[in-house]
Amino acid sequence: MHGAVAAASPSRAPARLVGEKPLLRFITCGSVDDGKSTLIGRLLYDADLAPDDIIAALESDSKKHGTQGEELDFALLVDGLAAEREQGITIDVAYRYFATDKRKFIVADTPGHEQYTRNMAVGASTAELAILLVDARKGILPQTRRHSVITSMFGVRHVVVAVNKMDLVGYSEEVFRKIEADFHAFADHLRFASIYVAPLVAKDGDNLVHHSANMPWHDGPPLLSYLEGVAVEDATRIAPFRMPVQWVNRPNLDFRGFSGFISGGNIQPGDIVRVLPSGRDTRVARIVTFDGDLESAVSGQSATLTLTEEIDISRGDLLCSPVSPAKTGDRLEAKLLWLVREPLVVGKSYLLKLGTKTAPAAVTAVDARIDIETGLPQPLPEGSTLAFNEIGGARLSLETVIACDPYGENRETGGFILIDRITNETVAVGMIKAVAASNGRVAPPLTELSYASMEGLPLARESFRPTPTRSLVKALTWLLPASISTFLIVYAFVQSAALAAEITGVEMIAIFALYYLHE
Template identity: 50%
Template sequence: MTTLTNNLDIRAFLDQDQKKDLLRLLTAGSVDDGKSTLIGRLMFDSKMIYEDQLAALERDSKRVGHAGEDIDYALLLDGLKAEREQGITIDVAYRYFSTAKRKFIIADTPGHEQYTRNMITGGSTANLAIILIDATKGVITQTRRHTFLVSLLGIKHVVLAVNKMDLVDFSQKIFDDICSDYKKFVTQLDIPDVNFIPLSALKGDNVVELSPKMPWYHGKSMLEFLEAVHVSSDRNYDDFRFPVQYVLRPDRDFRGFAGQVASGIVKPGDSIMALPSRKTSKVKAIPGYDGDQEQAFPPQSVTLVLEDEIDISRGEMLVNPDNLPRMERHFEAMLVWMDEEPMDISTQFFLKQTTNTTRARIDMIRHKVDVNTLEKSEVKNLTLNEIGRAVLTTAKPLFFDPYKKNKNTGSFVLIHPVTNNTVAVGMILDKLDSKNLPSRITDVEKETIRKGKSLISAESREKRFNQKGMTLWFTGLHGSGKNELAFSLEKKLFDDGATVVLLDGSSVRPGLSRELDFSPADRAENLRRVAHICKILNDQGIITICSFISRNNSIRGQVSEIIGQDKFHLFFMDASLEYCRNNKPELYKKADKGETENLPGADLEFEKPAHANLVFNPEENELNLDRISDYLEKNKIFPLK
């Protein structure tokens, strides 16, 4: 009977504990303001420390503590070796404790400006913020910075904990002056609920119980306030948003859509719309472990079964047809840069919002906000821990609400496509019409475009391709071996990582010059066209290899003028006419019989180049390839590094 009673008592206790409300809160403040000490004191005085933890705390307080003869409660949270050595918080420390009225998850965030990203991480899920102030210092720059960050995160409840009142003899005037200074600043920000509590975290005054040392204070102690503050109404119960996380199909008779209710309330029989398809249906059931649920609300994770078969996938969203979110590709957001590497605005990031992932670009940074003074300044990018207002465009439409209205659908992270680092977190302000999108083209660039010039500099192309855009022009008679050397060079350069294009008669004549014959005039026109193609490709940073007879110095000079003498490199395959005849006997026999006309070396004169950059012997092709590679490297054509 006793065992049964005990089991019932335990079950009743667990059931009661399960029904307790959960409060997520963060602490913030300047270095040594007592954040960790306050949380440690809350846990100690609420009897949430085990005996072995207390013994270890007393031992560590004597060894590495910073509280003199008193117990250093900060050691309960400052677990890193560097934190204990310096007496500061570096990383975010999460602690859970519970009282008879409520459960708490506390994020102890660092105070240093260099750890702004840690505070953003810790506060991303918080309902309430405790901002500590040292009573001996008053409102300082860090206090303003932390308050701005709390406002940015959309936290609606703030407690200004004026700590170390024991060091100012529990003075009411000092407390009132600090509260007055803080109110002047906080009115600039969107924080609807601000409360003030004087305390001494180290001594325990006004932490769990009201202190007789401050009879002039008529409010609640810190723990009493935390147990009573009403935060459930902060959730958005009006706008139903259900991002689909997973499609459950255990058999052909069941199809459910699993996910977490981001906002709003849903019940069986409610009409829903699937985005982006805009197909509608009704909720048939909300199956659960103990049977079907009567309703679902945030932040419950549930499965919805619909009355109709609708094709819905992960990343899509179920909403109320009469209350739709924004569906846009362009929007403005506040960005907190969290990566060690500065922002590169040309990068195409991955954007993760609810269960949806898409490509996104940052069109511009409208301004950077100085978190210490709230001053705005124009910048081209953001660096670690900086905050700015940005314009973004996604590859596909997002389904979102402004962050102030709905945290879950109004927040996102940016992920670097190469490193996979989370480089930024964002809070969406609102959509942006495409006609109001900022132009990424400057006035100088517009003038450059008007002149028909590229916005990409030659230096940028050289850096990207590791080469200079040049033309390597092979000349020589039919059968001299110039084609074999040109094609072999193309293969070698390609294998070595160069970006290269080869042009010869077989690639140009059937298309670009298909109406031309082989008369001297048409031969010259064919080479003129080739030269213009080479110039275009060279301007794009591409190496072109050309293999054409180009029979005299006059034609080769014209080609060089079109391409640009600084980009034209002439290579001559010096083969005797006898070698060429033996290499291509059928062609030359046709010329001898008069079956073909205007063949250089047969019935047209071929003029050897007067000033070729390289002259080759056709019987030394392997050596010729090495000579060309040495030439390109020596003249810093390829590779550049």
């Protein structure tokens, strides 16, 4: 490796096998020219994680496309497109994999330009942590706020606010503290589980791998040390089982399996699964992979499941836990990020793609728009909808019933995109908040084969199908207190027990007959 840098690398814990290390997926985001690509490039360089051939190419590219004079332009380690190098900006999402002795990392370097917000959203959709770059001279900008709201919207719960270019403000603690306070005030309602604010100078490597000598007033860990130690929960492993069916695998007459990516929980042969939206319960016979059958499979794996029964299942159906099944419905309440210049049109037919399921859908109403300055929802003026890069709450109506989860419970089965049916362009990304069904669209006729009955256990209660005997008993038990009330009311008016009894008797016979026939 690059000798001088390697000699200065920090001390490491005893090396572990790569497969044993925890994985952290994170993104860099923020406003344009805040130093996102430079930060990742310098981090890889200082931590001795860039191979010699890449460093040699960086030296050559810095002379052709660099923006740092005679020094290395570390942004070029990440920006690979020709247009990115010519313009000195990030356009596409650049993914980089690296590993230290303590952890594996997949980083998505996302663009800061407003017109490439859709690319930033792609990176945030799979991230567990976000590094939000802030230029110390400019403070919190509108695009900084927008990216903060988007990361929160996509379920990212851990944020590092990297206050970059501290050298241009004289390493001022006062400037840093003001930015720190401003961000905490803005993000108070964004539901981040942790916020770490760190001052640094990305191009110089100040406070990236080693503590900064220029900012002794900051007592937090360097950025890489924090990333190695931050605790990120993997809720999908303990979530209820979910597997959208991607492909019906039918290579010959003797095999029929259902292939897909397990997006929640775990599964074993013999487990009961529910097929949605049909509602049919069945058992798993085998878990098939290219390398042979598995005894179990967990979230994050792709597998083919075979079932003990021949059931009508097709692409877009969802296999899930019968104990905690997904929701089914054709009415969605969701949060939308609008991605194109043309504004959202209420009532227009789009294609909604959720996992492997595609269905025609229309936005029936837009309830609110997120104010980027405050991050809070604001009511919309009459007749307005969502414009380019705006975020808001909306209600959608689908032509078919789908199976899904609220996004907060499962990112894979709760997130969707809207596609323009004419241009085939992705116009919006959405997160489901609630699911409902229009009248008569969702009926559970097949769910009578319950989890208990499939286990050979007696049902907890009898069927409530009406019978003549049950209707007779219900009529009598309901009619008795009603007739006593009628007798007392009539007697109070006529002061004649005989007349009150006659009126009550006629009413009893009439109501009894009508109620029985009704039941």
